[in-house]
Amino acid sequence: MLEKRLEQGATLMEEIDGVLEELEVPKARQKNVAAEGLLTQATDLLQEAQEESLVDPLVLGSLQKLEHYCIAAW
Numbered sequence: 446m447l448e449k450r451l452e453q454g455a456t457l458m459e460e461i462d463g464v465l466e467e468l469e470v471p472k473a474r475q476k477n478v479a480a481e482g483l484l485t486q487a488t489d490l491l492q493e494a495q496e497e498s499l500v501d502p503l504v505l506g507s508l509q510k511l512e513h514y515c516i517a518a519w
Contacts, residue, residue: 446485446494447504447508448490462515477518479514479518480511480514480515483507483510483511483514486507487503487504487507487508487510487511490503490507492506
């Protein structure tokens with residue numbers, strides 16, 4: 446499912462780039478420090494996980510948090 450979501454995200458970015466190009470708007474993107482913070486938090490949690498059984502829930506929870514942030518940011 447993660448691979449499918451990654452493909453969906455890549456497709457979405459291609460579509461957005463196409464629309465921006467059609468509108469003749471620059472593709473430059475500002476750095477999103479909030480999203481970076483969520484990714485850093487996920488990495489820290491995974492590094493601190495002391496049991497292998499915690500990895501999947503931590504990855505899924507972190508990705509859901511990031512997805513919900515992105516949805517709210519749109």
